Amino acid sequence: MNATEPAAPWAERVRRLEARLAREQRARTQAEQIIESKSLELWEANRALSGLAAELESRVAERTQELSRERHRALQLAETDALTGVANRACFNQQLAHALQASRTGGGGSLIMLDLDGFKAINDAHGHATGDALLVAVARRMAAAVRPSDVVARLGGDEFALIVRDGTSAGPDVAERLLRALAEPVVIDGRRTHTGCSIGVAHFGPDTHDADALLRDADLALYTSKRQGRGRATVFDQALRSEVSRRHALQDEVRRAVAEERIEPWYQPVYDQRRGAYVGAEMLARWHHGDGMVRTPAQFLAAVEGLDLLDAMTESMLRRALVEARPHVEAGLLAHLAVNVSPAQFNRGWAQQRLPRLLAETGYPAQALVVEITETALLQDAATTGELLRALKAEGLRLALDDFGVGYSNFSLLRRLPIDLLKLDRTLVCDIVTDANARALAECVLDLAAKLHIDVVAEGVEDEAQARLLAEAGCACMQGFWFARPARRLETWFRLPQPVRKAASATAAALAPTAHDAALVAR
Ligand code: C2E
Ligand code: CA
Ligand code: CA
Numbered sequence: 001m002n003a004t005e006p007a008a009p010w011a012e013r014v015r016r017l018e019a020r021l022a023r024e025q026r027a028r029t030q031a032e033q034i035i036e037s038k039s040l041e042l043w044e045a046n047r048a049l050s051g052l053a054a055e056l057e058s059r060v061a062e063r064t065q066e067l068s069r070e071r072h073r074a075l076q077l078a079e080t081d082a083l084t085g086v087a088n089r090a091c092f093n094q095q096l097a098h099a100l101q102a103s104r105t106g107g108g109g110s111l112i113m114l115d116l117d118g119f120k121a122i123n124d125a126h127g128h129a130t131g132d133a134l135l136v137a138v139a140r141r142m143a144a145a146v147r148p149s150d151v152v153a154r155l156g157g158d159e160f161a162l163i164v165r166d167g168t169s170a171g172p173d174v175a176e177r178l179l180r181a182l183a184e185p186v187v188i189d190g191r192r193t194h195t196g197c198s199i200g201v202a203h204f205g206p207d208t209h210d211a212d213a214l215l216r217d218a219d220l221a222l223y224t225s226k227r228q229g230r231g232r233a234t235v236f237d238q239a240l241r242s243e244v245s246r247r248h249a250l251q252d253e254v255r256r257a258v259a260e261e262r263i264e265p266w267y268q269p270v271y272d273q274r275r276g277a278y279v280g281a282e283m284l285a286r287w288h289h290g291d292g293m294v295r296t297p298a299q300f301l302a303a304v305e306g307l308d309l310l311d312a313m314t315e316s317m318l319r320r321a322l323v324e325a326r327p328h329v330e331a332g333l334l335a336h337l338a339v340n341v342s343p344a345q346f347n348r349g350w351a352q353q354r355l356p357r358l359l360a361e362t363g364y365p366a367q368a369l370v371v372e373i374t375e376t377a378l379l380q381d382a383a384t385t386g387e388l389l390r391a392l393k394a395e396g397l398r399l400a401l402d403d404f405g406v407g408y409s410n411f412s413l414l415r416r417l418p419i420d421l422l423k424l425d426r427t428l429v430c431d432i433v434t435d436a437n438a439r440a441l442a443e444c445v446l447d448l449a450a451k452l453h454i455d456v457v458a459e460g461v462e463d464e465a466q467a468r469l470l471a472e473a474g475c476a477c478m479q480g481f482w483f484a485r486p487a488r489r490l491e492t493w494f495r496l497p498q499p500v501r502k503a504a505s506a507t508a509a510a511l512a513p514t515a516h517d518a519a520l521v522a523r
Helices: 011-081 089-103 119-126 127-146 169-185 211-229 236-261 297-305 310-330 344-347 350-362 382-394 411-416 426-430 436-451 464-472 498-511
Strands: 111-116 152-155 159-164 187-190 191-195 194-206 233-235 263-273 278-288 336-340 368-374 398-404 422-426 457-458
Touching: 011 089, 011 398, 089 111, 089 152, 089 194, 089 211, 111 119, 111 127, 111 169, 111 211, 119 127, 119 191, 127 187, 127 191, 152 191, 159 169, 159 211, 169 194, 169 233, 187 368, 191 398, 194 211, 211 236, 236 297, 236 310, 236 411, 278 297, 278 310, 297 310, 310 336, 310 344, 310 350, 310 498, 336 398, 344 350, 344 368, 344 382, 350 368, 350 382, 350 457, 382 398, 411 436, 422 436, 426 436, 436 457
Parallel strands: 194 233, 278 336, 336 368, 368 398, 398 422, 422 457
Antiparallel strands: 111 159, 111 194, 152 159, 187 191, 263 278
């Protein structure tokens, strides 16, 4: 304090202090008010925020659930067959890979491939809706026949597959169960629809690594079931694989043999007991194999047919046979030559299209050609069959019903269709001496044929007793080892006069292959 200034009175100092205090008090109150109001704002903001967060959280949860449902649906769609609801091919492949993986540590299972028999025919006859309904029913039956842990899949079309993960012994049992389950008719729109199935089974175990190889094995077994007549199951094994490779080798050989015309016509004559002479002949296929042996149709005909080569084979054989037979016909020695036409060949109109051309090409007379067909060829739609037969008749050809007496032996066919000749089957003929029923049946056929003015040739006559009994029953014409075995030349039985023979053999030689001739021997 300055000594020259008068000392501030106390009262003044107190007043100033109070004024300062009051100011500070106001400022504090103000600050408190501000804090209070901001806290409220903060609290409200906080409350709003936590509401927002809760809402957001629930929305996120909802969307996550929705997405997971969609993913599940998409996965299901990607894994299931849209029509039947069982696993599709992609899922099946995955499951098979898992099953093989799991079996590495021990255990195993079976892969079953299944194809419906005759599905295409049902689809064609009753429409796709029926076909679809049938596939759904089949998938259901398959699923019902196995355990939920087994995988049922549709691989496409009428192709199904099954993975049975239970040792290797369960497969065949499951296959049998499936055969039974699918043999029962399915009722669709009140109509009973019959289908069956063919099955192939391949086992897998700890050593099976290659899913594709396993699929091929099962496929091969399935193919074998189909080839053996369908409606059955085949289990793959190594013997099956060797058989298949043998079959493939045979197919290659047959393909070459047909191309090189090494399947040739042989002939078996028909003997007329009344005239005491050979009157006709049947052309029979023989394969002159590279090993020097002559093979019979039982050894190659199925392969030829399977390769769709029957038309080519028949045509090349028949062309040569007609050229060889023509001089014998013209010389009045041979009344007719017979050619076998398979049911499939007949029904696709091969004979109607090709025979007239072959006759024109070779100058062979139509009335001296007999077309032999079996009854099975005539079991298709009666109107079409009749038309096909009449077309052949219109060409002047003769028609024979082959192997009569086995199968259905449908007598009404004889009345309805323009059949000229019946060939009494070997199985009836061979029992004719020992079995009274076979004899009665043969006599009955001969009687009926006589009344219908249809000729009969008894086939497979192997001894004198059979020949005598047949002759007594009124059968004049016979074919069989008792009279002659098939041989390579018609000349064996139908001897042309010398000059004609020379001319004829020159024409035939122009057509016949010469490379194998030397090695050939009669059966
Ligand atoms: P298929 O038409 O019934 O011909 C008669 C078969 O019986 C011939 O057999 C013949 O050799 C045989 N055979 C004749 N007599 C006797 C006998 O006394 N005893 C016995 N056990 N058998 C006898 P192959 O030549 O083996 O022909 C078998 C079948 O193959 C034929 O039966 C025929 O269905 C078919 N086939 C033969 N050649 C052809 C052909 O060129 N085309 C077609 N589609 N099928 C043919
Ligand atoms: Ca025949
Ligand atoms: Ca026959």
